[in-house]
Amino acid sequence: MADRLQTFLVRLGVFGELWRMAARSKRWWLVPMMVVLVLLGLVLTGLQAVPYLSPFIYAVL
Amino acid sequence: MTISAANLPIWLASWLVWKIVPGRAAAKMAEFSHTEAGSGLDMLAAVEETTRPELRARYFRHALDELRHARLFRERAQAWSGARGRTQAVLEDSGFIASHGIRTTESLFRQLGEREFLAFVWVHEKRGAEQFDIYASLLGHDAATAAMFAEIAKDERFHIAYSRAELDRLAKAGDEAGVRGAVFKVRARRAWQLWVRLSLDFGNFMAGIWLTILYVVLLGPFSVVARAERPVGGVVPPAPRPAPADRAREMI
Amino acid sequence: MSWVLGLSGLYHDSAAVLLHDGRVVAAASEERFSRVKHDAGLPVQATRWCLAHAGITMADVTHVTWYEKPLRKFERMLVSQVANFPRSASAFRRGTFNWLTEKLWVKAAIVKELGVAPARVLFSDHHQSHAASAFYASPYAEAAVLTVDGVGEWATTSLYRGGPGGLELLGEVLFPDSIGLVYSAFTAYLGFQVNDGEYKVMGMAAYGEPRFVDEVRKVLRPREDGAFDVDLSYVSYHWSADQSYTRRLEELLGPARFPGSGFDPTTAEGKRYADIAASVQRVTEDALVAIANVLHARTGLDTLCLAGGVALNSVANRALLTRGPFARLFVQPAAGDAGGAMGAALWTWHEVMGNPRTLDTPVLPGPGLGQAWDDATIGALLTDLRVKHEVLAPDTVAVRAAADIVEGRVLGWVQGRFEWGPRALGHRSILADPRRADMKDRINARIKYRELFRPFAPSVCAGAEGRYFDVPPGGEQLAEWMLLVAPVTTDDFPATTHADGTARLHVVHAAANPLYHALLTEVGRLTGHPVVLNTSFNLKGEPIVSSPVQALATFFRSGLDVLYLGAHRVEQTGSYDG
Numbered sequence: 001m002a003d004r005l006q007t008f009l010v011r012l013g014v015f016g017e018l019w020r021m022a023a024r025s026k027r028w029w030l031v032p033m034m035v036v037l038v039l040l041g042l043v044l045t046g047l048q049a050v051p052y053l054s055p056f057i058y059a060v061l
Numbered sequence: 062m063t064i065s066a067a068n069l070p071i072w073l074a075s076w077l078v079w080k081i082v083p084g085r086a087a088a089k090m091a092e093f094s095h096t097e098a099g100s101g102l103d104m105l106a107a108v109e110e111t112t113r114p115e116l117r118a119r120y121f122r123h124a125l126d127e128l129r130h131a132r133l134f135r136e137r138a139q140a141w142s143g144a145r146g147r148t149q150a151v152l153e154d155s156g157f158i159a160s161h162g163i164r165t166t167e168s169l170f171r172q173l174g175e176r177e178f179l180a181f182v183w184v185h186e187k188r189g190a191e192q193f194d195i196y197a198s199l200l201g202h203d204a205a206t207a208a209m210f211a212e213i214a215k216d217e218r219f220h221i222a223y224s225r226a227e228l229d230r231l232a233k234a235g236d237e238a239g240v241r242g243a244v245f246k247v248r249a250r251r252a253w254q255l256w257v258r259l260s261l262d263f264g265n266f267m268a269g270i271w272l273t274i275l276y277v278v279l280l281g282p283f284s285v286v287a288r289a290e291r292p293v294g295g296v297v298p299p300a301p302r303p304a305p306a307d308r309a310r311e312m313i
Numbered sequence: 314m315s316w317v318l319g320l321s322g323l324y325h326d327s328a329a330v331l332l333h334d335g336r337v338v339a340a341a342s343e344e345r346f347s348r349v350k351h352d353a354g355l356p357v358q359a360t361r362w363c364l365a366h367a368g369i370t371m372a373d374v375t376h377v378t379w380y381e382k383p384l385r386k387f388e389r390m391l392v393s394q395v396a397n398f399p400r401s402a403s404a405f406r407r408g409t410f411n412w413l414t415e416k417l418w419v420k421a422a423i424v425k426e427l428g429v430a431p432a433r434v435l436f437s438d439h440h441q442s443h444a445a446s447a448f449y450a451s452p453y454a455e456a457a458v459l460t461v462d463g464v465g466e467w468a469t470t471s472l473y474r475g476g477p478g479g480l481e482l483l484g485e486v487l488f489p490d491s492i493g494l495v496y497s498a499f500t501a502y503l504g505f506q507v508n509d510g511e512y513k514v515m516g517m518a519a520y521g522e523p524r525f526v527d528e529v530r531k532v533l534r535p536r537e538d539g540a541f542d543v544d545l546s547y548v549s550y551h552w553s554a555d556q557s558y559t560r561r562l563e564e565l566l567g568p569a570r571f572p573g574s575g576f577d578p579t580t581a582e583g584k585r586y587a588d589i590a591a592s593v594q595r596v597t598e599d600a601l602v603a604i605a606n607v608l609h610a611r612t613g614l615d616t617l618c619l620a621g622g623v624a625l626n627s628v629a630n631r632a633l634l635t636r637g638p639f640a641r642l643f644v645q646p647a648a649g650d651a652g653g654a655m656g657a658a659l660w661t662w663h664e665v666m667g668n669p670r671t672l673d674t675p676v677l678p679g680p681g682l683g684q685a686w687d688d689a690t691i692g693a694l695l696t697d698l699r700v701k702h703e704v705l706a707p708d709t710v711a712v713r714a715a716a717d718i719v720e721g722r723v724l725g726w727v728q729g730r731f732e733w734g735p736r737a738l739g740h741r742s743i744l745a746d747p748r749r750a751d752m753k754d755r756i757n758a759r760i761k762y763r764e765l766f767r768p769f770a771p772s773v774c775a776g777a778e779g780r781y782f783d784v785p786p787g788g789e790q791l792a793e794w795m796l797l798v799a800p801v802t803t804d805d806f807p808a809t810t811h812a813d814g815t816a817r818l819h820v821v822h823a824a825a826n827p828l829y830h831a832l833l834t835e836v837g838r839l840t841g842h843p844v845v846l847n848t849s850f851n852l853k854g855e856p857i858v859s860s861p862v863q864a865l866a867t868f869f870r871s872g873l874d875v876l877y878l879g880a881h882r883v884e885q886t887g888s889y890d891g
Contacts (some may be wrong), residue, residue: 003425010421010431018386021313029286030391033279040271041413047264048414102348108862117697124866133527151571153506155350155854166347166357234364265410272406280405284398295540296607297474305664307477310386310422
């Protein structure tokens with residue numbers, strides 16, 4: 001359980017780094033799409049952990 | 062070969078594949094080539110990992126058979142398709158085995174252990190033999206193909222025989238319940254994996270739709286901004302960056 | 314006592330490299346374990362083996378360094394696709410899915426699947442990893458360093474000065490201007506697979522003349538300042554996932570070659586392809602020499618360390634030596650992305666952890682850095698599999714093998730630890746007599762089933778190479794790793810001399826590979842020439858064999874005559890009947 005939490009927190013770290021990257025390269029217009037894509041990525045990765053549930057989850061989405 | 066209730070669905074599906082959709086047959090041969098190759102690699106891993114010396118020879122022979130089948134299917138695929146298009150792409154796809162879950166980073170033998178591995182071999186070889194029987198009957202008109210399926214069938218009989226013999230040996234040595242349990246687990250896992258496979262494919266399909274929507278909605282509006290970025294040609298001086306020890310932790 | 318692990322993967326050629334106090338103790342490509350050619354998955358099995366080989370666990374490793382910055386790569390990919398809206402649609406749909414489910418989460422994957430504490434995970438920079446793999450593995454305290462590949466995060470070509478203070482980045486050429494990607498586009502145009510067929514373009518070039526240099530220069534354009542840029546109307550690698558060149562390229566040079574169709578340089582079409590290949594090779598060399606001149610002017614140093622996929626172009630390496638401004642060249646054997654794992658580890662050791670270099674002992678003792686199997690294990694295997702074999706006294710192996718070669722047999726040779734890098738260098742090789750003219754076709758047709766125009770390479774004893782090959786000064790180290798092409802000055806070796814009279818040379822030192830050196834010496838004693846034909850031990854489409862089991866499975870599926878597994882000799886006929 002602690003491992004799952006640690007992995008999840010590591011994944012969340014990506015958001016902070018994306019923000020800093022946009023700041024450094026001054027490409028602020030990338031932020032909206034990166035945030036949405038990374039969020040989608042989190043969802044997809046979560047689904048891959050329980051692939052048998054994806055038809056039900058996608059029905060909701 | 063008789064069509065029974067058990068193999069009717071496969072027969073129908075195969076009939077559709079071979080007869081109705083032309084180029085599909087060659088691509089299917091290419092897929093079989095990969096599946097057989099994956100099997101062969103699993104058997105080679107079993108040779109290295111088993112603790113039973115007497116089984117190493119069987120697994121090795123089985124591995125060589127599977128690898129030979131892979132080559133035979135590859136040759137059929139190329140003969141039917143003339144090495145073009147979709148079939149060639151499948152044949153050349155070295156990531157096919159991994160992306161289709163045929164093999165993972167841990168060998169099948171290590172995942173299952175000897176007893177369940179033997180059960181796996183027995184169940185899958187039997188299933189494979191039935192499946193190939195059907196394909197052979199549908200494609201019997203082609204002499205080379207018929208010969209190929211005949212050779213494969215002969216090898217499969219050996220695979221079925223030795224794995225069953227080993228399982229029987231284990232059962233007789235007192236582990237009958239364990240053997241039955243292993244066979245049950247293998248069969249159950251097949252059904253489960255089919256569901257997982259379908260779910261994953263469905264998930265990928267839906268994700269594709271979402272990504273297309275996002276592409277138009279999220280990326281499209283900024284294309285003007287992106288195009289306005291002046292590409293700097295030639296050797297560009299590097300932007301200032303922190304010292305190695307400070308920037309090493311970043312992913313940016 | 315410090316351990317550092319470097320990793321590469323998720324694009325091409327995953328690998329794991331383990332350093333102990335700055336020395337490479339284990340290095341392996343994942344494909345040798347997974348048996349998937351150019352395996353690009355996370356190098357789980359290679360990592361497991363490296364740790365097992367060293368007898369340590371992940372807890373003992375101070376840092377685990379990934380070879381590139383994934384988010385910067387993500388940025389470049391997005392910017393490029395947005396700028397090419399809407400034709401980048403299918404590339405976006407396909408590529409992004411993989412990003413969202415795998416590439417973005419590489420840190421979490423390292424933590425979870427390899428069991429590394431998050432605080433210990435570091436990230437190098439793609440070209441920096443290449444540069445470090447060349448510079449820190451070299452014996453030079455100071456050198457100019459050039460990295461050239463398809464693309465890293467943003468850079469496609471990077472210029473460094475390497476010295477006691479570390480690697481100083483002097484400048485970079487950015488995507489989409491890329492020598493590597495243009496070469497790959499031409500690889501696809503000539504009907505080969507990208508990231509796999511570039512060697513074949515090199516081989517094809519020898520059959521042609523550079524008649525199309527002006528046309529190719531319209532694509533990869535030289536600049537006044539010595540750099541280069543790309544006319545993007547001829548290529549589509551910056552927006553398409555499956556096509557790397559456009560119809561405009563076909564209008565410029567004629568129809569592309571259909572993949573899988575034969576190649577016959579005596580036909581008009583075949584000659585055209587060969588001439589285009591030769592032109593691409595020439596323009597690539599010119600671009601490399603020009604950028605080397607820029608680097609030389611900036612650093613004033615006379616040693617060049619080279620890395621990145623383009624450094625595997627051994628014909629271009631010769632051009633750099635003979636036409637370029639540097640007196641000597643150093644390239645490490647895994648110059649492609651797999652080498653990035655080694656560079657990431659070395660960069661961490663020297664620049665993040667601040668350790669000084671020790672130049673008295675080599676960082677890379679030889680090419681054999683992978684897994685080995687002892688004779689007892691091999692013997693037990695052969696007995697269990699009921700394979701008839703002969704057990705040799707270890708000091709007679711070289712003599713017997715030499716005799717087999719001289720008698721015209723083709724050998725599988727599995728000795729010691731398998732090689733680091735894509736070339737077989739006498740640990741997992743197929744060996745034969747280079748003096749026999751039919752040997753090349755025999756091996757191509759019956760064993761490796763390769764395209765018939767591809768040449769084989771010779772191995773020669775160190776010290777004897779001057780008798781047969783014209784090795785330019787400063788190229789000795791390249792020849793050790795088979796990264797240099799040299800003109801052949803004798804007619805004795807038809808099987809390893811290419812159509813244009815050159816060979817991709819492998820010079821063997823006794824210290825780097827004693828047994829192989831002994832075999833070559835014995836061949837020299839029998840024939841007067843210590844040279845053998847050496848090609849990698851694998852069938853077409855498969856990675857080089859690593860374990861004895863794989864070697865046996867490959868052996869029995871091929872037309873090889875004899876197999877040497879350690880001190881065991883197996884004949885093809887009569888030794889195994891299933």
